[in-house]
Amino acid sequence: MSRLHYTDLQLDALRELANIGSGTAGTALSSLLGRPVVISVPNAAALELADAVEAAGDPEDVVWGIAVTVGVDLDATALLLVCEDDADAICAMLGVDADNEGGRSALQEIGNILVASYVGALATMAGFELELQPPVAARDMLGAVVATVLASNSDGHDLALLLESELEVEGAACSVSFMLLPTPEGVDELLNRIGLGA
Amino acid sequence: MPELVVRMGELAISTTTGDVLVCIGLGSCIGLALVARSGQACGVAHVMLPDSGGRRADKAGKFADLALPALLDGMARVGVGPHSLDAVLAGGAQMFEGSTGIEIGARNEAAVRAGLAAAGIPVAAAATGGNNGRTMRVEVGAGSVTVREAGADEETLRPPSTKPLRGEAPWA
Numbered sequence: 001m002s003r004l005h006y007t008d009l010q011l012d013a014l015r016e017l018a019n020i021g022s023g024t025a026g027t028a029l030s031s032l033l034g035r036p037v038v039i040s041v042p043n044a045a046a047l048e049l050a051d052a053v054e055a056a057g058d059p060e061d062v063v064w065g066i067a068v069t070v071g072v073d074l075d076a077t078a079l080l081l082v083c084e085d086d087a088d089a090i091c092a093m094l095g096v097d098a099d100n101e102g103g104r105s106a107l108q109e110i111g112n113i114l115v116a117s118y119v120g121a122l123a124t125m126a127g128f129e130l131e132l133q134p135p136v137a138a139r140d141m142l143g144a145v146v147a148t149v150l151a152s153n154s155d156g157h158d159l160a161l162l163l164e165s166e167l168e169v170e171g172a173a174c175s176v177s178f179m180l181l182p183t184p185e186g187v188d189e190l191l192n193r194i195g196l197g198a
Numbered sequence: 199m200p201e202l203v204v205r206m207g208e209l210a211i212s213t214t215t216g217d218v219l220v221c222i223g224l225g226s227c228i229g230l231a232l233v234a235r236s237g238q239a240c241g242v243a244h245v246m247l248p249d250s251g252g253r254r255a256d257k258a259g260k261f262a263d264l265a266l267p268a269l270l271d272g273m274a275r276v277g278v279g280p281h282s283l284d285a286v287l288a289g290g291a292q293m294f295e296g297s298t299g300i301e302i303g304a305r306n307e308a309a310v311r312a313g314l315a316a317a318g319i320p321v322a323a324a325a326t327g328g329n330n331g332r333t334m335r336v337e338v339g340a341g342s343v344t345v346r347e348a349g350a351d352e353e354t355l356r357p358p359s360t361k362p363l364r365g366e367a368p369w370a
Contacts, residue, residue, distance in 0.1 A: 049206055049207060050205035053206055059223035060222060062349060065293075136295065136296050137295075138294050140293060140330060141223040141332075143222055143331070144224060144291070144293060144332070145223075145293060147206050147225050147246075148227070148294070151206070151226055151227060152226065154247075156250070158207075
């Protein structure tokens with residue numbers, strides 16, 4: 001089962017895919033908010049699940065988590081994490097209030113657009129057929145949000161592959177963390193498509 | 199007071215008065231606490247999934263069907279049998295409203311409760327279900343269990359065990 005060991009070459013390739021995906025997602029976020037967006041160098045790592053939860057940050061911090069399940073050729077969940085202040089700032093830019101239903105819908109829609117652009121770029125590159133489920137949102141403890149997604153995604157495996165990018169909105173001091181969490185089968189499929197399969 | 203964080207999939211047992219066993223940020227996971235009625239020994243598992251499906255787990259607390267026997271085993275090793283234990287549960291939430299596929303909280307709770315029923319261990323208190331994440335704290339010695347949701351106050355799930363006072367007549 002848990003054969004989740006990846007070579008440096010495979011991780012580099014996955015990081016490059018994340019780079020392409022987050023670049024496209026950053027462009028989408030930029031045109032949505034009308035501001036430049038800076039994208040960090042993505043991180044690709046295979047972590048033990050409890051370590052992956054810890055890597056996300058203080059587990060009791062309250063954040064917005066927007067999750068989108070990706071299916072058909074690539075089994076994965078994409079998770080956007082936005083701290084409360086940044087969610088307020090982003091909602092203000094869009095003229096809605098993060099505290100009401102309008103704010104939730106706006107954040108879900110941002111999740112939808114970012115995930116569609118990110119995985120859309122991967123789909124074009126790797127020749128995937130992909131389908132996105134409607135976005136779902138939670139405003140809660142970071143640890144609870146991340147652990148829930150990891151647990152349902154893990155299929156009983158002990159390690160998870162995280163592709164993580166940071167999208168920072170320039171001049172607004174706010175950022176969005178974007179995580180793509182492929183299932184173990186999803187990672188294999190991704191590697192196969194780019195010719196680096198086991 | 200030393201806090202011992204029981205991370206996802208982990209399990210811990212303590213008989214040291216003052217130790218606090220903590221599960222931080224329980225979403226769909228279940229914090230399963232077994233408390234000796236005296237409060238002197240407590241065990242906690244941070245259960246992630248309902249069923250191992252016969253798989254071996256590198257962490258005993260990960261699957262509900264393996265976590266409970268492992269906890270009972272550990273409690274027996276510190277001299278507490280199943281008949282002097284209370285169970286307290288926290289977690290098993292549906293974190294994402296409106297989602298279908300990615301929710302295992304309810305299944306986790308059902309699996310843990312079924313295991314406890316089969317072992318004859320009563321559930322003394324539970325804060326489960328709903329849409330909110332929780333942090334559970336178990337204080338060894340007192341045997342008290344508290345739970346807290348994001349942005350809310352700590353709530354008592356199991357009050358401290360009352361200790362019989364030496365020399366006090368039961369009718370006094």
